[in-house]
Amino acid sequence: MISAAIVGGTGYTGIELIRLLSAHPEVSIDLLTSRSEAGTRADEIFPSLRGISDLVFSDLGNETLSTLQQCDVVFFATPHGVAMKQAEALTQAGVKVIDLAADFRLQSLADFEHWYQQPHACPDLLKTAVYGLPELNRDKLANALIVGNPGCYPTTAILGLKPIIEAQNQQANRLIEARIVIDAKSGVSGAGRQASIALNYAETTDNFKAYGVTGHRHLPEIEQGIAQLLNSQFTHRVRFLPHLVPMIRGMFSSIHLELTDAGQGVDWQQVFENSYASEAFIDVMPRGMYPDTRSVRASNRLRIAVHQDNERAELTILVVQDNLVKGAAGQAVQNMNVMFGLNETLGLNAAPIVP
Amino acid sequence: MISAAIVGGTGYTGIELIRLLSAHPEVSIDLLTSRSEAGTRADEIFPSLRGISDLVFSDLGNETLSTLQQCDVVFFATPHGVAMKQAEALTQAGVKVIDLAADFRLQSLADFEHWYQQPHACPDLLKTAVYGLPELNRDKLANALIVGNPGCYPTTAILGLKPIIEAQNQQANRLIEARIVIDAKSGVSGAGRQASIALNYAETTDNFKAYGVTGHRHLPEIEQGIAQLLNSQFTHRVRFLPHLVPMIRGMFSSIHLELTDAGQGVDWQQVFENSYASEAFIDVMPRGMYPDTRSVRASNRLRIAVHQDNERAELTILVVQDNLVKGAAGQAVQNMNVMFGLNETLGLNAAPIVP
Amino acid sequence: MISAAIVGGTGYTGIELIRLLSAHPEVSIDLLTSRSEAGTRADEIFPSLRGISDLVFSDLGNETLSTLQQCDVVFFATPHGVAMKQAEALTQAGVKVIDLAADFRLQSLADFEHWYQQPHACPDLLKTAVYGLPELNRDKLANALIVGNPGCYPTTAILGLKPIIEAQNQQANRLIEARIVIDAKSGVSGAGRQASIALNYAETTDNFKAYGVTGHRHLPEIEQGIAQLLNSQFTHRVRFLPHLVPMIRGMFSSIHLELTDAGQGVDWQQVFENSYASEAFIDVMPRGMYPDTRSVRASNRLRIAVHQDNERAELTILVVQDNLVKGAAGQAVQNMNVMFGLNETLGLNAAPIVP
Amino acid sequence: MISAAIVGGTGYTGIELIRLLSAHPEVSIDLLTSRSEAGTRADEIFPSLRGISDLVFSDLGNETLSTLQQCDVVFFATPHGVAMKQAEALTQAGVKVIDLAADFRLQSLADFEHWYQQPHACPDLLKTAVYGLPELNRDKLANALIVGNPGCYPTTAILGLKPIIEAQNQQANRLIEARIVIDAKSGVSGAGRQASIALNYAETTDNFKAYGVTGHRHLPEIEQGIAQLLNSQFTHRVRFLPHLVPMIRGMFSSIHLELTDAGQGVDWQQVFENSYASEAFIDVMPRGMYPDTRSVRASNRLRIAVHQDNERAELTILVVQDNLVKGAAGQAVQNMNVMFGLNETLGLNAAPIVP
The missing domain is CATH 3.30.360.10 (Dihydrodipicolinate Reductase; domain 2)
Incomplete structure (x- = not known):
């Protein structure tokens, strides 16, 4: 089983990751963090998760960081600018990082800083990041440590x-x-x-x-x-x-x-x-x-x-x-599947909901 | 023409009052206040008012209060607890007050304080307030100085x-x-x-x-x-x-x-x-x-x-x-019509919008 | 594998059954019928099924009936009055019937005829039908041949x-x-x-x-x-x-x-x-x-x-x-699980979709 | 007062015309027709009209045609192909026609017949029709007998x-x-x-x-x-x-x-x-x-x-x-105002409904 963490689980990409990963046969969500909801059960915020997940939000403090470092993969479902501050500590510990925000999408530092109006926290890592569109970069993803999950x-x-x-x-x-x-x-x-x-x-x-x-x-x-x-x-x-x-x-x-x-x-x-x-x-x-x-x-x-x-x-x-799926959390899981050598469709086969 | 003011015009009852009173043949909206949007034109916040109203939000300061005192009627489209703080100064100046919040709805002081968790600012005035349901209190409304517009x-x-x-x-x-x-x-x-x-x-x-x-x-x-x-x-x-x-x-x-x-x-x-x-x-x-x-x-x-x-x-x-109409702003206008001896339906005859 | 048929697959309970049964590990949908869409692929009517199901709608003629008789279970996602006309031929062939309409919900013949304004086609079978609310009738369901799936x-x-x-x-x-x-x-x-x-x-x-x-x-x-x-x-x-x-x-x-x-x-x-x-x-x-x-x-x-x-x-x-799920198609699948001695939650574990 | 008729009043442009014309100070709706709802009060189909309009739908028979010929203006809120069949009888009687469908929009006969797949019933009248976009054709509209109200x-x-x-x-x-x-x-x-x-x-x-x-x-x-x-x-x-x-x-x-x-x-x-x-x-x-x-x-x-x-x-x-307004019924009323020499905004001044 792949040990996964989700940083910032209270947004829509966060809950969608919880939904998808909870049904993924090869993944265990071992940590869920939220600054604002630390100490609260996820299914209190999202009652749809009652019976699906027992996870409790942790704060993203030092202790949490050390726990994160023991995961296999960390998903950042956070605002822009959060993942890049944690990426170095995690990748050095061998943890794969999938950022659903924009920190690792634009390969040009200048573009990033122009469009997101902030300096990049780890320009060197940015060079190694892979843009996580499997249909474009499947080969690179297989060995990626950091993935910038595409915008929708x-x-x-x-x-x-x-x-x-x-x-x-x-x-x-x-x-x-x-x-x-x-x-x-x-x-x-x-x-x-x-x-x-x-x-x-x-x-x-x-x-x-x-x-x-x-x-x-x-x-x-x-x-x-x-x-x-x-x-x-x-x-x-x-x-x-x-x-x-x-x-x-x-x-x-x-x-x-x-x-x-x-x-x-x-x-x-x-x-x-x-x-x-x-x-x-x-x-x-x-x-x-x-x-x-x-x-x-x-x-x-x-x-x-x-x-x-x-x-x-x-x-x-x-x-x-x-x-929220191919445009965010589903694509992140697809990327994870590629990064870990799994069948790319694992956990992602559910039929659309109509009506 | 009746000179009217709307205190707190940025909420839904506020804009509905602006819409209804702008079309009322006997009313002129002479003042519009908002703490948060003072200085801004109403049609910047609500572009639907472009071409309908040129009003600019004022702050509710001392100067404004003195202007309010020159109006014939002041509508409070504010949170609970605002109207009761201004009611005395206004009614003493002969201004009629219609509060769309709850300050003058409950005639029992104890009930008000129990349900709204705050002391009432003008218990004496509360005794004179009329519950503004014309179908119930038409006669009393004709002479009312303060009207508590009913909850929806x-x-x-x-x-x-x-x-x-x-x-x-x-x-x-x-x-x-x-x-x-x-x-x-x-x-x-x-x-x-x-x-x-x-x-x-x-x-x-x-x-x-x-x-x-x-x-x-x-x-x-x-x-x-x-x-x-x-x-x-x-x-x-x-x-x-x-x-x-x-x-x-x-x-x-x-x-x-x-x-x-x-x-x-x-x-x-x-x-x-x-x-x-x-x-x-x-x-x-x-x-x-x-x-x-x-x-x-x-x-x-x-x-x-x-x-x-x-x-x-x-x-x-x-x-x-x-x-927002019979449940709030329309009823307030109906109350005003009664209070000023106008035809009760004035400004309120528009057909419903279907589909 | 349980061989299942869905009669009347073009309604909302029909497509929901297709969605749920397609993901059920112990079921194969072997027949799908529709009077109005015979000959058409299901995924032409419901493109959400593209890649999920290759089924083509059949007409419900004699040939189809004989195919239905070879199934293990037939779901009727039809208007009221259809299932009761086919139930005898099917149950005699040992096929289990789950009717998502009302033909087998009311045990009182008089009630059925009063509320649905038609005579019942098989009053004797009606006596043997089980009302398909597993939380109420789990034991009876285990041996039921005909199940009237409850109204929502x-x-x-x-x-x-x-x-x-x-x-x-x-x-x-x-x-x-x-x-x-x-x-x-x-x-x-x-x-x-x-x-x-x-x-x-x-x-x-x-x-x-x-x-x-x-x-x-x-x-x-x-x-x-x-x-x-x-x-x-x-x-x-x-x-x-x-x-x-x-x-x-x-x-x-x-x-x-x-x-x-x-x-x-x-x-x-x-x-x-x-x-x-x-x-x-x-x-x-x-x-x-x-x-x-x-x-x-x-x-x-x-x-x-x-x-x-x-x-x-x-x-x-x-x-x-x-x-459409616990109120219709999901409950029907739950009933089927009970009727076939499967784990009651099989195929029904997906997390709710929020937002 | 302008005597108006609405042919085909059960669609959305029909009810919108009723709503707008009912509030128009210079118009009286004297006839309302509907093939499917003849004999029914309009406010039975659209309860929003209760208290607004007492009109009853007539069938569009010969008798009705003769009544139509006594109107000043007839609005066709019908499917494509209806107005062109009545236009000659009406315009000969001096009745102005405003068609909200497409019969008189395209000035090219060939274009009409290509896009609407039917022969035009009155090609000569088509040449005299004015495309009813007042901001484009205000002058021509002043003397128009037939107006093709634009598509939305x-x-x-x-x-x-x-x-x-x-x-x-x-x-x-x-x-x-x-x-x-x-x-x-x-x-x-x-x-x-x-x-x-x-x-x-x-x-x-x-x-x-x-x-x-x-x-x-x-x-x-x-x-x-x-x-x-x-x-x-x-x-x-x-x-x-x-x-x-x-x-x-x-x-x-x-x-x-x-x-x-x-x-x-x-x-x-x-x-x-x-x-x-x-x-x-x-x-x-x-x-x-x-x-x-x-x-x-x-x-x-x-x-x-x-x-x-x-x-x-x-x-x-x-x-x-x-x-439904500037894209259909409102524009038709605006056209009528121009055609009858009224203030172009008459009956069209209501503020938008927000929220």
Whole structure:
């Protein structure tokens, strides 16, 4: 059994990790920490865990740190800036670290410090961190000590673009015009479990809005993913605009691409099907189908539909995921499975909840 | 024109008052105060007011108080305990006060102090305050200086029981068994516009729960209303249980009564229709119809359905209102209309919003 | 492996059965039928099943019947009146039948015909059917050929009252006054997957209403459950009123009881804890806690809170379940586990989905 | 008083027309028709109208037609294809016609027949019809006999692009690259009041999806609006993708534009403010603000935010409206006001409903 700890278990990614890891046949959650709820049972905060977990939140003091160092893996379900302060002590003790916040997502120190407005606590470790998108970095993950679990939006964007960029890499002509518009929509749980008037039920229900118009932290992460994939002279400009949907879970990214004449000659449905044929969690829907977010609710599945309209030179990629699962905790468990040499789908096979 | 002020305009009853009074043909809102948002335009906080209101929030300092004293009426859309501290200075200046919080609802000082856990700031004024349910106290309201605007639940409970208690008053036999179960449900806006994890969208949506099982502050207010109506040896025991419904606005009270043999001989539909025949805002639905909360959304209407089942000795009264209108701001405006001798429906005729 | 069939797989209980049985380690779904969708893959109707199930809907013709007869168990997730027409052919072939509709719930033929307005197709078989509430009828279920899976409301009502009635059975004095008010609330999925204006999103969202005021089919089922438990001179009168909550899943029953003096001497929390100590799916919450429906979302758990207020002679039992799981498909699987001698919790251990 | 009739009053645009016209000081609704509900009072179908309207639905037979011919204006809140069959008889009688469906939106007969898959019943009248977007066609509307009330999406798209195209018309250089991406989102009421599994609450709540990927009927209407505005060599290619949001009312269009170097030199906020300075219903929000759909709920206001990011050459226009008001019934009333020479805002001044 893998001994796991979850630092910061009172947020939505925290409880989702508890839910997933409690059902994982090869993992034991041995420590759960929370600054604000130290001493409280997890199932007092989340009665849904009654009968599922007996864990009690610990404070993240020195004693706890020493306990953490005896775990095999520590998940940080904390705000940005926490994991990087603990990472050195843990990795030196041989503990693998999976940070669900942003401390190890951006490989560029400058980008991190620009977008997160704080110095990085361990720039050297950052260089060794692996961006935890298994469909992109499966090999590196196998030996990773520190994993930066991707942001929710970038997961949909990068996986929605990967087959296209890889197809482009193999062509002398441009297939897709340079400008990529990613119009993305997220359920409210993506904003976290926090007290905020703006997140109050009566403020968000029966309502829809955009945010982050002039720059969202997930944009550099999307650009980094594209850059990693790109092996071509044909670069791209990404327009990323997130919106808030009155739903609990779910993320929907509408990716608008313009086909060149050469691009119109490609059968993009086939490209996607080939690209993801061996991926357990990526479902390329049949031609003409539409994904909806509920079809992946509470599941680690990410669904993609490819709509090609040569008459209008349009290629539209629609991507859905559960922002808390494939967009956060599920992906973290998938990463853990890879890091520990387990079957990648272990503990992640549950069917989506519909209706 | 009546010069009105709203103290505490940043909550849901506050913005609802602004919405209603802005459309009132005989009222001018001359002052709007907020401790937290002083200096900010109301339409910055609530962009829905753009083009509707140019008001800027003032702080409630000495200068403001002096301005308040020049108004004709001051609405307090504040937490409990604020209005009672200002009431004396205002009423001495001849300003009428309508408190949408609880400071002037309970006529018993002991009850107030027990349920609200604070001493009352002006017990003498409390004696002169009128409970602002026009259908109960229309005559007293005409000359009231201070009005305690009813709680949302008590409005549905008292108006749902009034015809029954009045019918009982005229009978020598018991018509209804002593125990009255009021199972009530409220939309989330009833909890106010506040930052609270428990009110977060992802906590309240797709969810239903009870609260206040062992005692809700609206119970003594319901009991007070019944006591005022009661003129009979046949007293009642009220069980009041509130629940939280994942909807923005709306309140639904299911009142469960048991008919005696004598009570089965009464045509309760007729009793209700007669009782409310002249009330502009109370709609007794035809036999067999069901009210739903959306049918009064954004309106001052309160709808009642009377379901009598002699076979099972059941009398069920279903009452709906918009908790922010008839349950708060609309009722306050209705009270103001009565207090100033205006047509009671002035500014309150808008149709409900459906869908 | 148990060979199972689902007749009528396109409704919400149907897809929930597919979801649960697909993850059940001892079951293989070998047949899925639908009149309206014959020939269509289940995952075309429900894309959430893509990668989970390859099943194709069959029509329920003669050929299918012969295939059904080779199964070990057939679940009917059909409208009322379908299962009773097939039950004889199946049970004669030794196939166990679990009907999620009402054909085998009411043991009284007269009650069935009164409430469902149709003659019963197999009155003799009805006598042998077991009411599928394992917490009530576990022993009988072990040998049952036909199981009438309980209605959703009755499950909450009967399990919310069972410890009380059993306690009463052992006392010479009345503990609880005769009148029991069950004010129940259900999510919209309880109305089924059907095309209906009344169930349209824009009709049900941000709305709350009661229905079935003058008689709901689940009332005789609740009364039957109470009658089965009752072994005392102290009978009860049940008032049952259902409401529709704008949420997908979830059921909440507020049971209002009045304590006699003797009843006030009982520690009801303890009574419930003792009564359900060995039940895997029934969670009696600690004193003072409140259940909410999301705490059991997508789980077979039923949660109960006991609130006793001697000062007001009130005993309030709050019961939550997922109407599609413990209220339907989960309970059916639990019944199947009992009927086939499996561990009762097999395939039903998944944690609730929160948020 | 203007004598008005509403043909097809049982849909959402129908009830919204009843709501708005009932409060209009210069209009009397003299006839209401419905095929399916003939003989029924409107307030039986929509109890929210109890006390607001006494109207009874008539069938649309010959007798009714003759009554319609005595009205001043007839609103068609019917499916596509109904108004064009009645238009000739009405206009010959001097009755003005406002069709809320699509019969008179597209001026090109070929476009109409291609997108709506039916021959047009009165091609000659079509040539005289005016596209009822007052901000575009105010002058023509003053003398119009037949008005095609715009689709909801085109209203947001055309008004969101109008200032840009008009600015472009006056420039020798391209300001905006040719490709315009309109990623639009609508509340569920936009799909109409119909019985459909896909619109069932449990199918649409907590869910998000795209539709019409390969061609939506509102696209040619958007293109027609752009073409009307365009007076420049610089044409545009529009990508229009609609989505369904789990909310009742509200429409949000995110318009993604790419600025040329010349376009970066323009202050687009100022362009929009100037362009709409005299429009009563169009609110250009201050720099940096975000619109949300609830800020226009139940109101005829359309709100626009202009976000210009020269660093990334992005111009993002965010447009919100209530799809049933400015997107349908409110715009129809606004058109009527213009057609009858009334103050354009008459009956349309109510504040949005927030929360």
